[in-house]
Amino acid sequence: xxxxxxxxxxxxxxxxxxxxxxxxxxxxxRGEFVSFLGPSGCGKTTVLRMVAGFEEPxxxxxxxxxxxxTRLKPNQRNVGMVFQAYALFPNLTVAQxxxxxxxxxxxxxADIDARVAEMLDIIKLPQMADRYPYQLSGxxxxxxxxxxxxxxxxxxxxxxxxxxxxxxxxxxxxxxxxRSIQKKLGITTIFVxxxxxxxxxxxxxxxxxxxxxxxxxxxxxxxxxxxATKFVANFVGTLNVLEGKVTDAAAGTVQVNSEQVSLKGKxxxxxxxxxxxxxxxxxxxxxxxxxxxxxxxxxxISEVHFLGSVIRVRVGIGGNTVSLxxxxxxxxxxxxxxxxxxxxxxxxxxxxxx
Amino acid sequence: MKTGRxxxxxxxxxxxxxxxxxxxxTVEFSMRMRRGVYSFDAxxxxxxxxxxxxxxxxxxxxxxFTIILGVLIVVPAAYWIRLRLPQLRPIVExxxxxxxxxxxxxIVFGYIRxxxxxxxxxFLASDRGTDLLLVIGYATLALPYMYRAVDTGLRTIDVxxxxxxxxxxxxxxxxIVTRVILPNVLIAVLSGAFLTFAIVIGEFTMASLLxxxxxxxxxxxIGANRAYEPAALAIIAFAITWGCMSxxxxxxRFAPKSANRPN
Ligand SMILES: Nc1ncnc2c1ncn2[C@@H]1O[C@H](COP(=O)(O)OP(=O)(O)OP(=O)(O)O)[C@@H](O)[C@H]1O
Ligand SMILES: [Mg+2]
Numbered sequence: 001x002x003x004x005x006x007x008x009x010x011x012x013x014x015x016x017x018x019x020x021x022x023x024x025x026x027x028x029x030r031g032e033f034v035s036f037l038g039p040s041g042c043g044k045t046t047v048l049r050m051v052a053g054f055e056e057p058x059x060x061x062x063x064x065x066x067x068x069x070t071r072l073k074p075n076q077r078n079v080g081m082v083f084q085a086y087a088l089f090p091n092l093t094v095a096q097x098x099x100x101x102x103x104x105x106x107x108x109x110a111d112i113d114a115r116v117a118e119m120l121d122i123i124k125l126p127q128m129a130d131r132y133p134y135q136l137s138g139x140x141x142x143x144x145x146x147x148x149x150x151x152x153x154x155x156x157x158x159x160x161x162x163x164x165x166x167x168x169x170x171x172x173x174x175x176x177x178x179r180s181i182q183k184k185l186g187i188t189t190i191f192v193x194x195x196x197x198x199x200x201x202x203x204x205x206x207x208x209x210x211x212x213x214x215x216x217x218x219x220x221x222x223x224x225x226x227x228a229t230k231f232v233a234n235f236v237g238t239l240n241v242l243e244g245k246v247t248d249a250a251a252g253t254v255q256v257n258s259e260q261v262s263l264k265g266k267x268x269x270x271x272x273x274x275x276x277x278x279x280x281x282x283x284x285x286x287x288x289x290x291x292x293x294x295x296x297x298x299x300x301i302s303e304v305h306f307l308g309s310v311i312r313v314r315v316g317i318g319g320n321t322v323s324l325x326x327x328x329x330x331x332x333x334x335x336x337x338x339x340x341x342x343x344x345x346x347x348x349x350x351x352x353x354x
Numbered sequence: 355m356k357t358g359r360x361x362x363x364x365x366x367x368x369x370x371x372x373x374x375x376x377x378x379x380t381v382e383f384s385m386r387m388r389r390g391v392y393s394f395d396a397x398x399x400x401x402x403x404x405x406x407x408x409x410x411x412x413x414x415x416x417x418x419f420t421i422i423l424g425v426l427i428v429v430p431a432a433y434w435i436r437l438r439l440p441q442l443r444p445i446v447e448x449x450x451x452x453x454x455x456x457x458x459x460x461i462v463f464g465y466i467r468x469x470x471x472x473x474x475x476x477f478l479a480s481d482r483g484t485d486l487l488l489v490i491g492y493a494t495l496a497l498p499y500m501y502r503a504v505d506t507g508l509r510t511i512d513v514x515x516x517x518x519x520x521x522x523x524x525x526x527x528x529x530i531v532t533r534v535i536l537p538n539v540l541i542a543v544l545s546g547a548f549l550t551f552a553i554v555i556g557e558f559t560m561a562s563l564l565x566x567x568x569x570x571x572x573x574x575x576i577g578a579n580r581a582y583e584p585a586a587l588a589i590i591a592f593a594i595t596w597g598c599m600s601x602x603x604x605x606x607r608f609a610p611k612s613a614n615r616p617n
Contacts, residue, residue: 052522074521085512087519091537101523145519152523 003066005030005188006051006156011060013046013212020046021212024060031186033179034217035199038209039235044192047209048158051190053077064155080149080187081158084165086141088133094120094144095129101152119147122181139170146178150187157182157189163198175202196236200224208232224281230353233279240285240322241353242278246270254278257318261295266352277353284349285324287313287335293344301339315341377592384585396586405572406587413561413569416485417554420492421547424500427493429543432504433535436513450501453494458559461491466563484564491560496550503549507542508535541606548598556591 004027013021021043028034036044049055051062053074062070069077080101088097098119099112107115120126123143133141142162149157159178163171179202182189193199199206200220207217208231216228227233234241244254244261249272252264256278263278270276289296299317310325311334322343328334335341387395400406435442453461465487469477477487493500513535520530536543561568573591577584 052518054518054521074518075524075526077522078524079522081519081522083515083519085515087512087515089516089519089534089538090511091534100520100525104524104529148519148523 004028005032005065006190007061007063008047008051009061009063011047011050011057011062013043013050013055014058019058019212021050021057024212024214026207026214026217028188028190030188033182033189033191033202033204035191035193035203035206036209037193037196037199037206037236040194042209043212044194044209045160046212048160048190048192051156052079052081052158077156078152078154079156079158080152080154082142082145082149082160082162084161086133086138086145086165088141088144088148090133092132093129094125094131094133094136097133097144098148098151100148105152115151119151122184123147123177138166139174142166142174143177146181150181150185155188157187159189159191161192161194163193164195171198178202200236208235210235227351227353230277233351233353238282238323240280240282240320240324242280242317242320242322244276244278246272246274246276248272249274256297257299257320259297261297261347261350263347263350263352266350268352270352279351279353280322280345280349282312282323282325285322285343285345287315287324287326288342288344290344293346295347295350296342296344298340298342301335301337301341304334304337306334311335313341315343317343380585381589384582384589387582396582397590400576400583400586400590409567409569409572410555412567413555413557416489416492416568417551419489420496420554421550423489423493424496424546424550425543428497428500428504428546429536429539430531432501432508433513433531436505436508437517447501447505450497454498458491458495458557459563461494462560462563465491478564484566488560488564488566488568491564492550492554492557495557495560496546496553499549499553500546503542503546504539507539511535511538544605545602548602552595552598555594 006026006028008024008026011021011024012019024043024047026034036047038044046055050057053069053072053076057070060070061068064077089100092100095113095116098116102112102115116129117126120129123146125140125143128136128140128144133144136144142165145162146159162178163174166174175198178191191199191203200223203220205217205219206223207214208223209215210231216223216232218226218228223232223236227236233239242256244256246267247253247255247260249267249270252262252267253260254263254267254276255261261278267276286293297317299315299322301313302316302321303312303314305312306328309328311328312323312325313335315322315324324343384396385392385394387393387399431446435446466478469475469483469487471479477483516534516538517530520534525533556570556573557568558570558574562571562574573584573587576587
C-alpha cells in the first residue's frame with residue numbers, strides 16, 4: 001500500500017489500570033469499507049471512538065489523509081458517525097436532523113435544503129422530511145442517521161453496530177443499502193459489528209479483533225478460508241477441529257485417529273511428535289470417497305439432521321466429532337445413525353491452527 | 355371489587371373535602387365584606403391598593419431574575435453531571451436538598467453577617483445589592499425544585515449519545531446546549547421555572563429580613579391588620595399558583611417526544 005488514507009498506528013488505550021486496546025494497527029485505503037469484527041468487549045467501539053475523537057489514545061497515532069488527527073477534538077475532524085442507539089435529535093424534524101451538520105458549518109439555507117433533499121433521495125425516504133424521529137420506525141431512523149452523518153461530506157464514515165437494534169429482515173436489507181450508498185459515494189468507512197455474516201457479506205476487508213488487538217486483517221475470503229489464528233478460525237464460520245500428531249515432520253505426515261494425512265508444507269516448523277489442532281470447514285468435507293479428494297478418515301455416524309435442502313451429518317472420528325452437510329437427493333435415503341462411514345476432503349482445505 | 359370501589363370513593367371524597375372545604379370557606383368569607391350580600395369588594399380594595407401593585411410587581415420581577423439565574427446555574431450543571439461526572443450525582447443531589455433542610459431564616463442571617471456594609475462583598479450597602487442578594491437567596495430556595503425538574507428532563511433523553519452525535523457533526527458546546535440539550539428539556543425547565551415563580555411570589559422570611567418591598571411581607575401585613583382582604587389575597591395567591599401548575603400540565607403536552615431508544 002502506497003499511502004493509506006486512514007492509518008491507525010500502534011494505538012493503545014487504557015482505562016485506569018486496565019488496557020482495553022493494545023498495539024492496534026490498521027491501514028485503510030481511500031474508499032475502502034473495513035469491518036471490525038469481534039466478540040463483545042474486545043475493544044471495537046473503543047478503537048472507533050478514538051478515530052472519532054471521543055477517546056484519546058494512551059499511545060500511538062491516528063493519521064487521516066496524511067494529517068495527524070490524534071489530538072483533534074471530535075468537532076474538528078470532519079468525520080461522520082452512526083450510533084447503535086439511533087441518536088436523532090428528538091426536537092428536530094428529519095430534514096433539520098440531516099441539515100444539522102451543514103447548519104453548524106454555516107452553509108447557506110438554500111444549499112442546505114438542496115443537500116438535504118439529495119440525501120433523502122439517496123436513502124429513499126424523500127417524503128419523510130417533515131416528520132419527527134418518534135414518527136419513524138427503527139430502520140427509517142437509522143437511515144436518517146446515516147444521511148445526517150454523510151450530509152457534510154465527511155472524510156470518514158464510522159458505524160458502530162448500526163443494525164443491531166433492528167429486526168433480522170431490516171438488518172439484511174439495510175446493510176446492503178449502506179454498502180451500496182458507500183460505494184456510490186466512495187466514502188472511506190469503518191463498520192463495527194459482532195455479526196460475522198454481516199461483516200463477511202459487505203466488507204472489502206475485515207479486521208478480526210480479540211482482546212484489544214487485531215488478530216487478522218484481510219478480505220472476507222482470506223479471513224474465512226485462511227484464518228491466521230485459532231481464534232479467527234473459531235470465531236468466523238463453523239469449524240471442525242481434530243487433534244493430530246506429527247509423525248514425520250520432514251514428509252509432512254500427521255496421524256489423525258489411526259490414519260495418516262499428508263499436510264506437506266503446512267506444518268510451519270512443527271517437530272515430529274508434536275500435537276496439532278487441525279480444522280476443516282463443513283463444506284470442505286464429503287461423505288464417502290470422492291474423486292479429487294486426497295485424504296479420508298473413517299468413523300461412525302452419530303447424528304443426522306434433516307434440514308430440507310441439506311442434511312447435516314455428524315460423524316464421530318476417534319474422540320472427535322465432525323459436522324458436514326450433504327445435499328438432499330430424493331433418490332438416496334439419508335445415512336443412518338450408527339453406520340460406518342468414510343469422510344473425504346482435500347488436504348489443501350485442512351487448516352493447521354497455531 | 356364493588357366494596358373496594360366504594361371505599362376508594364369514600365377516601366377520595368374525604369380527601370376532596372379536606373382540601374376544598376377550607377378553600378370554599380375562604381372564598382365565601384372573602385365575599386362577605388358588604389353586609390347582607392356577596393360582593394367582590396374585598397378583591398377590589400386589594401387589587402386597587404397601590405402597595406399591592408408595587409409589591410406584586412416587585413416579586414414578579416424578582417421571580418423572573420431568579421428563574422434566569424436558576425436556569426443559568428442548573429441546566430449546565432445538571433447536564434455536565436449527567437455527561438461527565440455521574441459519580442457526583444448523589445453529592446449534588448444532597449446539596450440541592452439542603453435548602454429544604456436549612457430554614458430560610460438561617461440562610462438570611464448568614465447573608466446579613468457575611469455581606470454587611472463593612473464586609474468585602476457589601477451586597478447590603480445598597481438597595482440594588484440587596485435585591486441581588488435576595489434573588490440569589492431565592493435561587494437557593496428554588497434549587498431543589500429546579501434541579502430535580504431539569505434532571506428528570508435530562509433523564510428522558512440519551513444525553514451522552516446526543517451530545518456525541520452533535521459533536522461529531524461539528525457542533526461546539528454552545529450549540530450543543532442551546533440547540534440540542536435545552537430544547538429537549540425545555541418543558542422540564544419551564545416546570546422548574548413555574549415552581550420557582552410560585553415559591554418566590556409567596557416568600558416571606560428572606561424578603562422581610564432583608565427589608566425588601568416584596569409581596570410576601572405585604573400579605574403578612576394585610577393579614578395582621580384587616581379582616582376580609584387577607585382572604586381575598588389568599589384566594590388570589592392560590593389562583594396564581596394553580597395557574598402556574600396548569601401551565602406546566604399544558605406545556606408538557608408539547609414536549610418533544612423521545613423516539614424509542616434501544617437502551
Ligand atoms: N470508559 C470506560 N472506562 C472503563 N472501561 C471501559 C470504558 N469504555 C470501555 N471500557 C471497557 O473496554 C472494553 C472494550 O469495550 P468496547 O466497548 O470497546 O467493546 P466492544 O468490542 O465494542 O464490545 P461490544 O460488542 O459489546 O460493543 C470493555 O471491557 C469495557 O468494559
Ligand atoms: Mg461496542
